[in-house]
Amino acid sequence: MKTDAPPGIAGWPPPVLDPAGPFAGPIQTVAWVLFIMAAVVMVVVAVALGIALFGPRKWKRRVGGERLIWIAGLVFPVVVLTGLLVYGLTTTARVADAPKPGEMRVRVTGEMWWWRVAYLDGQGREVVQDANEVHIPAGQPVVFELESADVIHSFWVPRLGGKTDMIPGRRNFMRLQADAPGTYGGQCAEYCGGPHALMGLVVVAHAPDDYAAWLARQSRPAAVVPSAQGPLALIEQGRNVFAASGCAACHTIRGTEANGLAGPDLTHVGSRQTLGAGILPNNQGTMAGWISDSQSLKPGNRMPSYAVLSGQDVRAVAAYLESLK
């Protein structure tokens, strides 16, 4: 059995019973209440069954008869299940209200098999596009507007909140809040086709000032940052290979002629923590592996493996993309 978690990713695998914000706490309470109620009912039923099978005659008589069926078989479940339904719905309703003026809004669109991310202004217009990573300020609620571009996905960042389905043609709202800065792993929680299990994401919570700085950086068009590992000549070569190989048919890099919309925005891809939608650490090595043969890493994903590129060309494109900080 394959048990290795995606390597090198902070916050992965996300613990599901370790809430880190005020919208995850009540969900955890709901989970425990349901679990405990179910456990109690199961024990009572098992004991009654044991008595009915092996108990003394006097006890057997007490668990028989029509009256017990009416009470324990009909009235009890109706009352308890109705109560739990109301409790569950009121808990989640508070999380799922439409955005109020002044609340921060992020639109996340589920795609097969990645996440399109857009930061919205007060009027709901998209200000900055990104992918597979959501940055939020810590200590305040953020409204997520959840949509789908194709099939049903489910947005789930266990430490920050419950699951909310992304349904084609609908916009579902969900509030998340991280009490402290940190990295929180997420995962698509509704089977959406082949690589569903490899559709992860990362939520990064910043101190408010750091968040403002991050957003300002993210709003700018692409800027190449050369390094010892990615010298300018190699970056130039990578940029040319990127243009010549048709990558721009699917990917946007703001500030260049690349303006494809089918795949993730790559304007600042070098600053992301992960590749392939939350599944690989992000460095030139994993980038080269992804470009060269993404089908071996995430079989069925919509990016073809680029077996037409030479080793040096693959490396150059990886250096170019990693330089986009």
Add this chain to the structure above:
Amino acid sequence: MGFRTAGEAMGRRATACALALALCACVDKSDLPRPVVQADAAAGLAVIKEVGCAACHRIPGVAWPEGRSGSNLAGFGARPLIAGRLPNQPDTLIRWLIDAPSMDPGTAMPPMPLTQDQARDVAAYLYTLDED
């Protein structure tokens, strides 16, 4: 065959010795584990997972992913060459792990974000892979 001088005899003995030594060296080297001094193979495996080497290489000990862009590293410790080009010796391997393009500009393997110590640990782990 006449008499041999002492010098001649000694010369021959020396040659024989040298030959024997060279032979020994040949034979021994193929069997020798390649030691990486003060490196920790287990830590190397952790680094391999953290950096994501398996995005390109199949590596025994890493269940997922199983990249195909680079060579399968099963049995790497018993192989004579790195990437089919360079002698598979510790110092060469450590340098290769950190900055492969400086040794082979045509390679697809980029410089990896490893410290010298991390690269030594990774090399130590790779040399434990002696079975295909």
